[in-house]
Amino acid sequence: MNYLLKNGQILLSGELRIRDLLIVAGRIAAIGKNLVASGVKTVDLQHAFITPGLVDLHVHLRDPGMTAEETIATGSLAAAHGGFTFVGAMPNVLPVPDNAEKLSQLIQRQQAEGVVHIGQYATITQKRTSQYLVDFAQLKQAGALAFSNDGSGVQSARTMLQAMQAAQTVNLPIAAHVEAEELVQGGVINAGVTAKTLNLPGIPETAETAQLARDLVLAQATGVHYHMCHVSTAAAVQMIRCAKQVGVNVTCEVTPHHLLLSEQAICNDDGNFKMNPPLRTEHDRQALLQGLLDGTIDCIATDHAPHTIEEKQLGLKKAAFGIVGSETAFSLLYTHLVKTNFCTLAQLIEWLNQQPIKIFSLGLPTELAVGAPADLAIFDLTHPFKINAADFCSKSANTPFLGEKVYGKTLCTIVAGKIVYLADELKAAITDE
Numbered sequence: 288m289n290y291l292l293k294n295g296q297i298l299l300s301g302e303l304r305i306r307d308l309l310i311v312a313g314r315i316a317a318i319g320k321n322l323v324a325s326g327v328k329t330v331d332l333q334h335a336f337i338t339p340g341l342v343d344l345h346v347h348l349r350d351p352g353m354t355a356e357e358t359i360a361t362g363s364l365a366a367a368h369g370g371f372t373f374v375g376a377m378p379n380v381l382p383v384p385d386n387a388e389k390l391s392q393l394i395q396r397q398q399a400e401g402v403v404h405i406g407q408y409a410t411i412t413q414k415r416t417s418q419y420l421v422d423f424a425q426l427k428q429a430g431a432l433a434f435s436n437d438g439s440g441v442q443s444a445r446t447m448l449q450a451m452q453a454a455q456t457v458n459l460p461i462a463a464h465v466e467a468e469e470l471v472q473g474g475v476i477n478a479g480v481t482a483k484t485l486n487l488p489g490i491p492e493t494a495e496t497a498q499l500a501r502d503l504v505l506a507q508a509t510g511v512h513y514h515m516c517h518v519s520t521a522a523a524v525q526m527i528r529c530a531k532q533v534g535v536n537v538t539c540e541v542t543p544h545h546l547l548l549s550e551q552a553i554c555n556d557d558g559n560f561k562m563n564p565p566l567r568t569e570h571d572r573q574a575l576l577q578g579l580l581d582g583t584i585d586c587i588a589t590d591h592a593p594h595t596i597e598e599k600q601l602g603l604k605k606a607a608f609g610i611v612g613s614e615t616a617f618s619l620l621y622t623h624l625v626k627t628n629f630c631t632l633a634q635l636i637e638w639l640n641q642q643p644i645k646i647f648s649l650g651l652p653t654e655l656a657v658g659a660p661a662d663l664a665i666f667d668l669t670h671p672f673k674i675n676a677a678d679f680c681s682k683s684a685n686t687p688f689l690g691e692k693v694y695g696k697t698l699c700t701i702v703a704g705k706i707v708y709l710a711d712e713l714k715a716a717i718t719d720e
């Protein structure tokens with residue numbers, strides 16, 4: 288199917304300009320004013336915003352193994368509903384993709400069942416928990432996006448050093464969930480004022496920073512591309528800033544929830560405020576925002592972590608860690624960062640498209656250009672709406688942002704010229720020419 292998108296707004300040199308966009312055979316065939324075409328479906332976008340598809344380096348699709356929480360089909364549809372056309376899927380599924388055969392089978396299923404592009408992380412160690420490294424060369428050959436033990440940190444320095452040497456040899460990143468387990472000691476939220484008030488065990492910032500310090504030293508020694516997942520503390524931002532200054536090949540991501548919430552948001556014993564790493568202090572949150580602005584933090588990734596109602600209704604002490612994020616990321620960030628003038632729309636799109644594509648060398652489209660694959664998302668920036676669990680495509684709705692009024696509703700997401708998500712509002716606007 289070919290489409291003529293009329294009267295969209297696109298970013299040109301940082302400014303929104305009204306343009307039409309013609310999609311033919313999966314690619315952008317023309318961009319201009321007053322375009323006409325025959326034999327296409329025409330959509331009047333009424334000044335909705337068109338952007339290259341968003342890219343999320345960190346999601347949990349839970350499939351295979353935990354399909355009550357999410358599946359490849361529902362997780363990729365949730366991504367499409369959020370305007371994402373690519374997601375990087377973490378390997379904490381069962382069985383874990385720790386050899387070429389298991390990784391190949393998983394990638395085949397994702398290509399058959401997913402509606403967006405999916406990159407699959409391989410684990411760093413066998414079974415994701417042992418001291419024994421995977422075969423990095425075979426896993427690269429089988430299509431690994433990068434290597435990660437996300438969900439857990441690599442506890443042994445020797446194992447991490449050898450993993451970095453192996454990843455460097457095959458020229459793929461290590462994406463590290465940074466957490467020294469012996470410092471966590473059963474903590475469930477940040478070790479701070481809220482943990483004291485609610486009488487809950489706390490997770491100290493040193494659980495993040497102690498292991499990060501080790502990893503930055505090892506990354507410098509090996510030259511590997513070391514990517515830190517979900518940075519959460521001011522101290523970690525400063526360590527990464529210093530490491531970049533002395534030439535360590537380090538990048539990092541931050542989640543929307545760490546940018547928008549601090550531990551002060553936890554007002555009752557609600558498991559939807561429980562994630563790993565935890566919401567930190569307001570001082571940490573401000574440092575994350577500053578780190579984004581000055582380029583210390585490279586991109587935003589959701590850490591979309593679906594869990595069933597049963598797993599989340601147990602209160603902060605017993606609930607599972609993690610919240611969903613694919614379907615709320617853009618609207619929350621647009622509402623709280625762009626509409627408040629913290630950053631521009633162009634900067635937000637850099638953190639959600641150009642930057643993740645660049646740091647992971649994904650080769651996906653970073654601009655709307657004639658000839659480029661038609662991977663794009665369309666957002667209504669004008670009308671407010673409420674975040675509502677009933678609108679989610681995910682199997683899960685574990686997020687503290689339910690009920691919030693936001694802007695930036697996804698109207699349509701297109702992957703390789705095919706509509707993979709279409710909001711009801713836009714269905715009526717499609718006509719045959």
Ligand SMILES: [Zn+2]
Pocket residue numbers: 437438439464516517563564
């Ligand atoms: Zn993690």
